[in-house]
Amino acid sequence: MKRYDLIVVGAGPSGLSAAIEAARCGMSVAVFDENAKPGGQLFKQIHKFFGSKEHQAKIRGFKIGETLLAEADEAGVEVFLNATVAGIYLDKEVLVQIGAAMEHFKADTIIIATGAAENMITFDGWTLPGVIGAGAAQTMMNLYGIKPGQRVLMLGSGNVGLVVSFQLMQAGCEVVALVDAAPKVGGYGVHAAKIARCGVPFYLSHTITKAEGSDCVSGVEISQVDEDFIPIPGTQKHFDVDTICLAVGLSPMSQLLKMAGCNMVDDPRRGGQVPQVDENGETSIPGLFAAGDVSGIEEASSAMIKGRMSGLAAAAYLGFLNEQDKDNRLADLEVALDSLHQGMFAPGSKGKTFAKTDEGIAVSQSLLKKGYLDDADIERFIHRPDQTIKNSGIHPVIECTQNIPCNPCQDACTRGCIKVGKTITALPRIDAANSCTGCGMCIASCSGQAIFLVDEDYAPGYASITLPYEFLPRPQKGELGTALSRSGQPLGHAEIIDVRNAKAFDQTTLVTIKVPVEQAMTARFYQPKTNAAGQSGKKEIRQ
Amino acid sequence: MNRISEHPILGETEKGQLVTFFMDDKMMEGYAGEPIAVALKAAGLMVHRYTHKAHEPRGIFCAIGRCTDCVMIVDGVPNIRTCITPLVAGMKVQTQDGVTALEVNK
Ligand SMILES: Cc1cc2nc3c(=O)[nH]c(=O)nc-3n(C[C@H](O)[C@H](O)[C@H](O)COP(=O)(O)OP(=O)(O)OC[C@H]3O[C@@H](n4cnc5c(N)ncnc54)[C@H](O)[C@@H]3O)c2cc1C
Ligand code: SF4
Numbered sequence: 001m002k003r004y005d006l007i008v009v010g011a012g013p014s015g016l017s018a019a020i021e022a023a024r025c026g027m028s029v030a031v032f033d034e035n036a037k038p039g040g041q042l043f044k045q046i047h048k049f050f051g052s053k054e055h056q057a058k059i060r061g062f063k064i065g066e067t068l069l070a071e072a073d074e075a076g077v078e079v080f081l082n083a084t085v086a087g088i089y090l091d092k093e094v095l096v097q098i099g100a101a102m103e104h105f106k107a108d109t110i111i112i113a114t115g116a117a118e119n120m121i122t123f124d125g126w127t128l129p130g131v132i133g134a135g136a137a138q139t140m141m142n143l144y145g146i147k148p149g150q151r152v153l154m155l156g157s158g159n160v161g162l163v164v165s166f167q168l169m170q171a172g173c174e175v176v177a178l179v180d181a182a183p184k185v186g187g188y189g190v191h192a193a194k195i196a197r198c199g200v201p202f203y204l205s206h207t208i209t210k211a212e213g214s215d216c217v218s219g220v221e222i223s224q225v226d227e228d229f230i231p232i233p234g235t236q237k238h239f240d241v242d243t244i245c246l247a248v249g250l251s252p253m254s255q256l257l258k259m260a261g262c263n264m265v266d267d268p269r270r271g272g273q274v275p276q277v278d279e280n281g282e283t284s285i286p287g288l289f290a291a292g293d294v295s296g297i298e299e300a301s302s303a304m305i306k307g308r309m310s311g312l313a314a315a316a317y318l319g320f321l322n323e324q325d326k327d328n329r330l331a332d333l334e335v336a337l338d339s340l341h342q343g344m345f346a347p348g349s350k351g352k353t354f355a356k357t358d359e360g361i362a363v364s365q366s367l368l369k370k371g372y373l374d375d376a377d378i379e380r381f382i383h384r385p386d387q388t389i390k391n392s393g394i395h396p397v398i399e400c401t402q403n404i405p406c407n408p409c410q411d412a413c414t415r416g417c418i419k420v421g422k423t424i425t426a427l428p429r430i431d432a433a434n435s436c437t438g439c440g441m442c443i444a445s446c447s448g449q450a451i452f453l454v455d456e457d458y459a460p461g462y463a464s465i466t467l468p469y470e471f472l473p474r475p476q477k478g479e480l481g482t483a484l485s486r487s488g489q490p491l492g493h494a495e496i497i498d499v500r501n502a503k504a505f506d507q508t509t510l511v512t513i514k515v516p517v518e519q520a521m522t523a524r525f526y527q528p529k530t531n532a533a534g535q536s537g538k539k540e541i542r543q
Numbered sequence: 544m545n546r547i548s549e550h551p552i553l554g555e556t557e558k559g560q561l562v563t564f565f566m567d568d569k570m571m572e573g574y575a576g577e578p579i580a581v582a583l584k585a586a587g588l589m590v591h592r593y594t595h596k597a598h599e600p601r602g603i604f605c606a607i608g609r610c611t612d613c614v615m616i617v618d619g620v621p622n623i624r625t626c627i628t629p630l631v632a633g634m635k636v637q638t639q640d641g642v643t644a645l646e647v648n649k
């Protein structure tokens with residue numbers, strides 16, 4: 001039987017991070033993952049991450065995955081693929097199915113980082129082919145280059161539902177609606193705004209009542225729900241779709257921990273049945289740790305930090321790291337983790353509603369109900385007391401209105417035009433004392449695509465607006481299309497006057513449109529004549 | 544038409560060699576090494592199997608090998624999860640009906 005100092009189950013962001021830290025301390029480490037490729041969920045995530053520099057903010061998930069793999073390799077971690085851990089026994093022995101063979105491995109410490117499984121809900125017709133999980137959609141389009149469908153309805157407005165909806169449009173699918181039984185959008189407002197401006201309608205307080213079709217999905221019926229989430233008769237709406245995508249939450253895959261005999265607790269805030277753990281992820285069994293989604297649903301950024309913490313704790317447990325070094329390094333990681341655990345979406349804020357931001361500004365109800373900021377919100381947030389904003393010459397406009405742990409915009413602007421400050425959940429603030437060069441780095445670095453450059457003096461009667469664009473085909477200079485509002489409504493003709501692609505922009509194209517000056521604060525997206533965002537071209541310009 | 548030929552972030556998807564395989568009584572094309580389910584999806588096929596008792600259709604649901612909705616008969620072996628089984632040239636894939644192959648009207 002093969003022996004290691006540490007066995008890690010799961011090669012996702014937390015498992016790999018744990019393995020890297022432990023191996024760097026000199027431990028022999030084996031990682032088992034059931035998939036043919038390592039990386040867990042990271043390789044399906046193609047958007048730029050939130051957080052700050054230490055959390056690898058503004059880097060796309062799959063790139064972070066590539067870095068982790070290279071680091072694991074360099075540290076000498078052995079990764080076993082197509083290797084499912086089927087059992088875990090006393091004395092830290094695991095049973096692994098590798099291909100068709102069953103093998104036993106033993107270690108002195110074990111870290112369980114098996115991640116989470118998607119939740120499901122049932123409705124009439126939910127088993128029909130064409131009803132899929134959001135994870136399945138991500139796997140198909142981002143790993144295998146195949147569209148999950150042509151016309152999709154998304155159920156779930158958490159970050160997964162919002163992010164996957166955007167990715168579906170990037171893959172060339174049409175998203176006909178975003179539906180959630182909750183009365184407000186669950187995920188980040190900036191993610192919601194990205195899809196709302198493409199014209200996707202939001203149906204909050206609605207749920208799916210029927211998937212239609214005989215051999216596969218041909219349509220879907222949704223209904224409004226009352227406060228008890230019961231569908232209200234007579235409120236049905238129908239959509240022609242070939243795909244229904246479910247993004248209704250994740251549950252920790254904690255079976256192995258239970259099997260090992262760890263003390264388990266039911267904690268709805270952490271996503272269900274989770275092990276009792278200390279601050280470094282150690283369970284009630286000494287030397288057995290849990291890290292990442294398996295011990296509480298969060299996101300990849302915190303999963304990586306928690307993985308590192310349990311890797312270090314495991315090293316200290318076996319004497320590969322002295323107590324003092326352990327304490328110092330854990331203290332740094334705790335600070336990094338703590339900064340992610342602040343703000344309106346922090347694990348501790350689950351279920352709370354916020355009437356005002358930390359700055360004392362009333363939150364946008366429109367963003368929570370429809371996915372976009374309305375005119376009054378813009379007025380309130382743009383012309384807030386702590387911010388001066390120009391209305392001539394090129395200047396940034398930031399439409400990021402919730403306290404989320406994120407600050408790449410501040411790092412992006414070397415001119416000092418954008419300030420977040422020490423508390424990374426503070427709203428970014430524009431400092432008009434410093435002049436903007438129009439370089440566009442802030443737009444490309446913003447994980448939420450919430451920054452625009454506006455120039456009211458572009459030409460007599462016309463303003464220019466520079467916006468982030470991540471669809472194909474990339475617009476061409478001189479092209480004529482339609483300017484869309486924050487809700488995706490056509491405002492009128494827009495001419496493309498500049499298109500910028502740079503390596504530093506990392507696949508985000510900066511598109512500059514020319515619109516009548518009255519639209520300087522309302523036009524926020526561009527729709528080409530041939531529809532790139534995959535949304536149906538039924539929006540006629542009414543002028 | 545289901546294949547994403549070019550992606551704004553990921554560029555072109557890397558593909559194995561284009562090969563042919565059999566789906567019930569039809570010949571189909573796919574890329575070697577991709578999951579069988581992906582090749583079938585590219586061809587627009589939705590139903591992978593029918594349940595034993597109620598004869599209800601099932602297709603891809605989780606795409607990561609967990610739910611068993613996508614199982615089919617592959618080279619004569621039933622219950623193969625097509626979403627995680629790589630396509631090989633000349634494979635014989637059949638719609639599963641309960642635990643046997645679906646009768647295909649010739
Ligand atoms: C659909 C979806 C979309 C998401 N989108 C985002 C996002 O946009 N941004 C973000 O920050 N977070 C996102 N998340 C959350 C983020 O992916 C997770 O928080 C993060 O991946 C957790 O990392 P992990 O290492 O704990 O688990 P995972 O990344 O899930 O990795 C666990 C690994 O363990 C393997 N495994 C499980 N059981 C076994 C076993 N018995 N034997 C062997 N291997 C096993 C799994 O197959 C998997 O590879 C998303 C999650 C999902 C499901
Ligand atoms: S465009 Fe450049 S100079 Fe202007 S705010 Fe953005 S990063 Fe700063």
Ligand code: SF4
Pocket residue numbers: 190398399400406407408409410428445446447448449450451
């Ligand atoms: S504006 Fe700044 S804080 Fe807000 S999402 Fe963009 S980068 Fe993050």
Ligand code: FES
Pocket residue numbers: 602603604605606607608609610611612613614624625626627
């Ligand atoms: S789709 Fe779930 S196992 Fe294949």
